[in-house]
Amino acid sequence: MSGPFSDLTETLFADKSVLSESYHPEEILERDEEIEEYRYALQDILFGRDPENVMLYGKAGLGKTAVTKYMTDALREEVASREEADDLFVHEVNCNGKTLFMVVRRLVNELLPEDASQFPKRGLGTGDAFDELYRQLDRLGGTHLIVFDEIDHLDDVNTLLYELPRARSNGHLETSRIGIIGISNNYTFRNSLSSKVKDTLMETEISFSPYDAGELRTILYDRADRAFVDGAYDKSAITMAAALAAQDMGNARQAIDLLRVGAEVAEKAGDTRVVDDHIENARTLVQRGRLRNRIRDQTQHAQYILETVAHLENRGQTPVRSKTIRANYEDVATSWASEPLTTLKSIQDHLAELHMLGFLRRTEKNHGLSGGHYYEYELDLEPGVVLETRETIEGEEQTV
The missing domain is CATH 3.40.50.300 (P-loop containing nucleotide triphosphate hydrolases)
Structure with a gap:
């Protein structure tokens, strides 16, 4: 009797670990x-x-x-x-x-x-x-x-x-x-x-400056030769992954992720070779994963503020002023058993930083002498990604 895995007899990968984040190459290229x-x-x-x-x-x-x-x-x-x-x-x-x-x-x-x-x-x-x-x-x-x-x-x-x-x-x-x-x-x-x-x-x-497309190609060819079986990728797919990563952040991790996820997309489709279309499909999946990592990279209280704005966004209460964000942020920090920041200025500093990093959109409001000058904020990404990532992070913290 055949089982759910019985038809999985071939793979594009000779050594998939070469494309993992934990892999440490014996030789460092382009540095x-x-x-x-x-x-x-x-x-x-x-x-x-x-x-x-x-x-x-x-x-x-x-x-x-x-x-x-x-x-x-x-x-x-x-x-x-x-x-x-x-x-x-x-x-x-x-x-x-x-x-x-x-x-x-x-x-x-x-x-x-x-x-x-x-x-x-x-x-x-x-x-x-x-x-x-x-x-x-x-x-x-x-x-x-x-x-x-x-x-x-x-x-x-x-x-x-x-x-x-x-x-x-x-x-x-x-x-x-x-x-x-x-x-x-x-x-x-x-x-x-x-x-x-x-x-x-x-x-x-x-x-350490960002890699250019040529440097990323060198790195990807080296990884691909180790990671894939013979004939499992087109050279144009390597060029495309390198170009996409160079245009974005010049990030080797992103380029390698594009190649790995592209190969996974190819395998799911039953294809025996990674081509440009697989890299293009991988682009959306990798961007979502990178966004989660960028959220993880923020300080604890910056994450609480992002989570706060995500909740406000889901309730249809954005764009919103920093005073409102502060009141809701205190509840979020307390819910995770953390002591909230005590001043509005500290909240505003985090909001400015999150805006600069591309997490938030900021709109300037100026109502003259009667209404004053202030900023309103809203998320510049999906609130669901923020809330899912925050839940995962807190779950991991509790298991440590």
Whole structure:
């Protein structure tokens, strides 16, 4: 008796994982200049010297995390053969949605011996967590590179970036060294730091620019040769996926997603080759997925405000002023057991940012001396996508 899967005997994919977000290529293509800058920034580690701090800037999908993984893996391998180099430890923390205490606590728990009790979630403060972090770093000794991905989303980033680079000079560390690698999607992140933090960091800045269509073609041909069986794609489909991604954000992740989803569309249709039409059909599906990821990339309270406007949109109450948004936002934040922002100005700042990022439409109103000057806001995307994404995010948070 045949089952629902019995007719699935062929696939376009030789290794589909090559097109997944978790895939780390052995060779990084089209980022030679950035790799060279990175190499010089990290070279002191090979000679037992204090590592430089490094800040990477660029929008999502431009290779920052992939290049960092590639460089730290290569560095660890090289350190193992160098007598002058201390033992190297690399720690990775994603800062999105995290408090400073959560980030430091996670580092502490990663460093603790296996038989030690975890650092408590409650009862101790951030200062206690830093003290324990320093104890564990010195217990291990060596050089520690700490990679803070999405560092621009951390709530008290000034304290983190002031505390860690000065730990050795302030006498908190004796046998270990710390280097910071910060990864930010925000090109202007450094401008938000305090002057004393900027003076302390003395970091190397590496900016990742968008890929052009030619660079994306090179990346896609390399992935396609590994991902698909022979003869499973047209060259024109590669060219189209690269061109679409280059015209949009210059984003390698988007280009790879277009190729993967295009192949999935082809398989569902029973076709044996990915062609231009499959890439075009994949475009709508990928755009919807990218929108969900962009919502996830926003800070917690920016997401609450988006959710608020989505509810107002569904009730037919938009365009709407910031005062009304604030009143409804407080209910949304409270419903997720979060303390709302306290000032109208903070809400207006988030609204301005969400407008600039393309999530909201803003209409200027000016009624003269009697009515005043103000803005009204409405969503510039489907409210259903916002609400579905928010439900998913909160569901994931509750399972952590």
